[in-house]
Amino acid sequence: MLAAAHAAASTDFFLVYLANIIMQVQLNTIHKQFGSLVANDEISVLFEPGRIYGLLGENGAGKSTLMKILSGYQRPDRGEILLGGAPQHFASPRQALAAGVGMLYQEPLDVPVFTVLENYLLGRAAGGESPRQAARALEALAQRYGFDIDPHEHTSELSMGERQQLELLRLLAGGAQVLILDEPTTGISAEQKDILFASMRTLAREEGKTLILVSHKLDEVQELCDYAFVLRKGRLVGGLPLPCPNQQLVSLMFDELAPRPARRQLGQHAPALSLQSVQVHTGRLELEPVSLQLQAGQVLGLAGLEGSGQELLLRACAGLLPLSGGSLLLGGESQPDWNYPLARQHGVAYLAAGRLEEGLVAGLTLTEHMALVSHTHGLLVDWPQNRKLAEQHISTYQVVGQPESYIENLSGGNQQRFLFAMLPQNLKLILMEHPTRGLDIRSTDWIWEQLDQRRAQGTAILFVSADLDEIAARSDQIAVFSGGRLLRSLPAAETSADELGHLIGGAL
Amino acid sequence: MDSTQLIAIFGSILLQSAPLIIAVCGETISERAGVINLSMDGSLLLSALAGFVAALLSGSLLLGFVAAAAVGAVFALIVAFGSLHLRQNQVAIGFVLAMLGDSLSAFLGQSYTRMPGPSVPAWHIPVLKDIPVLGPIFFRQDAVVYFALLLVAVTWWFLFRTRAGLELRSAGERPEAAFTRGVAVRKLRYLYAVLGGALVGIAGAAYSLDVKIGWAEGHTRGMGWIALAIVIFGGWSPVRGALGAVLFGATKALATVLQRSFPQVALVAFNAVPWLLMIVVLLLVSGKLAAPLLARAPATWRRAPAAWRRTLRGLLQAAPPAALGQPLDEQ
Numbered sequence: 087m088l089a090a091a092h093a094a095a096s097t098d099f100f101l102v103y104l105a106n107i108i109m110q111v112q113l114n115t116i117h118k119q120f121g122s123l124v125a126n127d128e129i130s131v132l133f134e135p136g137r138i139y140g141l142l143g144e145n146g147a148g149k150s151t152l153m154k155i156l157s158g159y160q161r162p163d164r165g166e167i168l169l170g171g172a173p174q175h176f177a178s179p180r181q182a183l184a185a186g187v188g189m190l191y192q193e194p195l196d197v198p199v200f201t202v203l204e205n206y207l208l209g210r211a212a213g214g215e216s217p218r219q220a221a222r223a224l225e226a227l228a229q230r231y232g233f234d235i236d237p238h239e240h241t242s243e244l245s246m247g248e249r250q251q252l253e254l255l256r257l258l259a260g261g262a263q264v265l266i267l268d269e270p271t272t273g274i275s276a277e278q279k280d281i282l283f284a285s286m287r288t289l290a291r292e293e294g295k296t297l298i299l300v301s302h303k304l305d306e307v308q309e310l311c312d313y314a315f316v317l318r319k320g321r322l323v324g325g326l327p328l329p330c331p332n333q334q335l336v337s338l339m340f341d342e343l344a345p346r347p348a349r350r351q352l353g354q355h356a357p358a359l360s361l362q363s364v365q366v367h368t369g370r371l372e373l374e375p376v377s378l379q380l381q382a383g384q385v386l387g388l389a390g391l392e393g394s395g396q397e398l399l400l401r402a403c404a405g406l407l408p409l410s411g412g413s414l415l416l417g418g419e420s421q422p423d424w425n426y427p428l429a430r431q432h433g434v435a436y437l438a439a440g441r442l443e444e445g446l447v448a449g450l451t452l453t454e455h456m457a458l459v460s461h462t463h464g465l466l467v468d469w470p471q472n473r474k475l476a477e478q479h480i481s482t483y484q485v486v487g488q489p490e491s492y493i494e495n496l497s498g499g500n501q502q503r504f505l506f507a508m509l510p511q512n513l514k515l516i517l518m519e520h521p522t523r524g525l526d527i528r529s530t531d532w533i534w535e536q537l538d539q540r541r542a543q544g545t546a547i548l549f550v551s552a553d554l555d556e557i558a559a560r561s562d563q564i565a566v567f568s569g570g571r572l573l574r575s576l577p578a579a580e581t582s583a584d585e586l587g588h589l590i591g592g593a594l
Numbered sequence: 595m596d597s598t599q600l601i602a603i604f605g606s607i608l609l610q611s612a613p614l615i616i617a618v619c620g621e622t623i624s625e626r627a628g629v630i631n632l633s634m635d636g637s638l639l640l641s642a643l644a645g646f647v648a649a650l651l652s653g654s655l656l657l658g659f660v661a662a663a664a665v666g667a668v669f670a671l672i673v674a675f676g677s678l679h680l681r682q683n684q685v686a687i688g689f690v691l692a693m694l695g696d697s698l699s700a701f702l703g704q705s706y707t708r709m710p711g712p713s714v715p716a717w718h719i720p721v722l723k724d725i726p727v728l729g730p731i732f733f734r735q736d737a738v739v740y741f742a743l744l745l746v747a748v749t750w751w752f753l754f755r756t757r758a759g760l761e762l763r764s765a766g767e768r769p770e771a772a773f774t775r776g777v778a779v780r781k782l783r784y785l786y787a788v789l790g791g792a793l794v795g796i797a798g799a800a801y802s803l804d805v806k807i808g809w810a811e812g813h814t815r816g817m818g819w820i821a822l823a824i825v826i827f828g829g830w831s832p833v834r835g836a837l838g839a840v841l842f843g844a845t846k847a848l849a850t851v852l853q854r855s856f857p858q859v860a861l862v863a864f865n866a867v868p869w870l871l872m873i874v875v876l877l878l879v880s881g882k883l884a885a886p887l888l889a890r891a892p893a894t895w896r897r898a899p900a901a902w903r904r905t906l907r908g909l910l911q912a913a914p915p916a917a918l919g920q921p922l923d924e925q
């Protein structure tokens with residue numbers, strides 16, 4: 087009797103042990119490069135079943151790349167994936183799912199014109215299941231995790247959160263043991279987030295699945311996860327059991343602050359821009375009333391996680407979004423009907439983040455760009471003159487290129503230089519989105535030198551950046567945004583990038 | 595005009611429209627999978643010639659249709675290879691092929707012009723042919739017409755009721771999503787482009803062996819472009835596409851009748867009638883006009899049961915496959 091019980095207990099133990107081994111996910115020295123950019127640099131991590139992991143890192147740290155590799159969407163240049171100790175070579179996400187790894191992508195990868203049921207069926211093994219049976223199975227599954235889904239609804243009519251739920255159910259029905267969720271809380275309601283997190287807890291605690299939450303938001307990782315891996319610039323820089331002090335995560339996520347170069351205080355006590363209880367509404371986000379002042383020659387940096395409202399404010403200042411409340415004063419004058427052409431007339435320039443989408447015209451040469459911005463209204467273009475202008479700008483702004491080069495063939499840094507070259511002189515205000523994103527240090531410094539020269543002439547600067555070092559080092563004043571609200575406005579001289587990291591992570 | 599005459603006219607409209615219906619189904623399949631086969635006008639011409647010549651020389655109608663299907667399939671294969679493999683623009687390749695097919699058929703067909711040749715015999719279906727009104731229109735036709743009608747039903751059923759059809763549509767709508775779910779997007783696009791092309795080829799032979807028997811230079815010229823337009827106006831649905839094809843045939847018949855009644859008006863004016871009528875009617879049924887109309891009646895719209903709403907929307911919706919003509923990087 088006793089021996090039999092003992093044997094049963096040990097087989098139980100053995101089965102549990104076996105199950106754990108089977109679902110253990112191991113990534114060994116994963117390396118992935120896009121051109122010269124190293125997105126994943128020899129990353130090794132281990133995920134145990136029954137736990138919820140956070141994968142933290144700034145934008146561009148390489149989180150999505152690593153997870154796309156694990157889920158078979160992309161192939162690594164080097165390195166191996168082991169599931170329960172067995173090496174895997176996924177040729178497609180379908181194969182990964184068959185092996186038990188499913189991923190919810192940052193953008194829901196479904197077919198919007200299909201019904202929910204059609205999306206659920208697409209890619210499922212046939213297995214003699216009728217559509218009606220499948221619909222019933224889907225509904226039952228949805229109920230189990232507290233999701234509310236109508237199989238016959240069109241997917242395009244669902245909210246982002248519901249599309250995620252659908253995708254999650256599809257992965258579970260497909261046999262996923264390891265579930266990866268890439269930034270799932272962007273664009274869903276607070277209520278849907280709670281439902282999602284509850285279902286993730288159920289999946290891990292009760293069903294022993296492995297969950298990986300990819301995020302750059304500290305507080306949600308702290309709230310949900312047992313353990314966090316932190317990536318920075320393509321490298322794994324650490325792993326910590328959670329919860330832990332935010333400070334530890336912040337110091338892993340962000341670089342040490344380099345000694346700040348001495349910068350001149352150029353505020354001239356002449357008002358450049360003044361915002362009084364400005365409100366902006368878009369379909370996705372409402373910006374609560376914001377009041378800010380900017381003096382001539384000053385730099386105001388807007389910090390915040392992507393989609394916290396700072397971009398809306400910038401676009402509203404450029405006249406690209408209408409104000410839904412409050413007032414905007416330029417140089418002390420109220421501007422009730424602010425719009426983009428008016429902004430240009432008043433000496434306001436706007437540099438968008440998408441250089442080739444909004445600022446430059448792919449397919450045109452540098453000379454042609456000069457002709458485009460020159461404000462002559464003659465029928466004929468003075469090509470020799472514009473060519474000369476282009477040459478001048480190329481030499482003064484040290485652009486690596488020829489007047490005949492097509493703009494899209496220039497490197498990002500040189501495109502940005504040329505954009506600056508095309509800015510008119512004597513501007514009152516320059517508005518910039520991510521002015522140095524993707525640029526190397528040399529180009530970055532060069533661009534800020536140019537901006538300093540303009541500041542000396544009295545130009546004020548308002549910019550949005552995801553690079554906290556840049557914000558801390560280049561601004562006079564910093565405004566921190568969170569969830570559509572101006573959280574704080576603080577002087578840059580007394581703020582470090584670390585503190586900023588804290589603030590935008592919603593810790594304070 | 596008495597009723598038997600009217601019934602005879604309807605019967606002949608259906609016959610005249612049959613090749614167009616087949617071509618529209620073929621192109622709909624191809625475009626639903628994401629491949630625009632713009633070469634249709636040229637491949638119709640060349641396959642009409644190929645079908646006629648093959649049937650004439652071999653004495654076998656079946657062989658004629660097979661040869662025509664092969665020509666259509668090869669044209670589609672060139673478009674598919676050029677766009678899916680060589681990553682060239684589908685529209686450009688298709689356009690050049692359309693021109694090529696036209697010239698090639700004129701050149702190769704020189705010695706077969708205006709020759710008597712084989713034709714598809716009439717085949718009345720017992721019992722059904724005796725149904726009043728419907729019998730004479732639908733069941734005293736020939737194999738080509740029955741094939742066309744069957745094809746519409748089968749294509750619709752395949753596209754919207756089968757798993758394979760789901761995969762086909764996903765390749766044309768959101769290839770990235772299809773890829774992540776294990777759909778072999780590129781393979782499917784090849785398969786359905788070639789299948790669609792073969793149907794276009796069969797449509798060509800349907801002209802030269804049945805509807806417009808024989809061969810002459812420019813025998814079917816223009817019908818390919820019309821079929822392309824009908825696919826678009828029909829909102830990429832085989833059923834609405836077939837209705838569009840019949841409507842086109844009907845307005846052509848109407849133009850002939852009108853021309854006979856008003857001989858003093860120039861023939862050219864009546865030739866424009868089908869186009870005008872088609873644009874008006876198809877604008878009415880396509881989503882562009884329907885959507886604002888539906889939006890005007892929000893209260894009733896909201897009160898209607900969800901299932902009705904969906905059906906109505908499905909009937910009126912006419913958006914092209916979202917990834918039509920776009921390549922996919924399969925990593």
Ligand SMILES: Nc1ncnc2c1ncn2[C@@H]1O[C@H](COP(=O)(O)OP(=O)(O)O)[C@@H](O)[C@H]1O
Nearest residue numbers: 120123125143144145146147148149150151152
């Ligand atoms: N398909 C791609 N081609 C080129 N560069 C890419 C591609 N995917 C990602 N990258 C680059 O790799 C880096 C890491 O990206 P990603 O993994 O998406 O970061 P994260 O998800 O952490 O924000 C970024 O600099 C990004 O621009």
Ligand SMILES: [Mg+2]
Nearest residue numbers: 149150151192
């Ligand atoms: Mg990402």
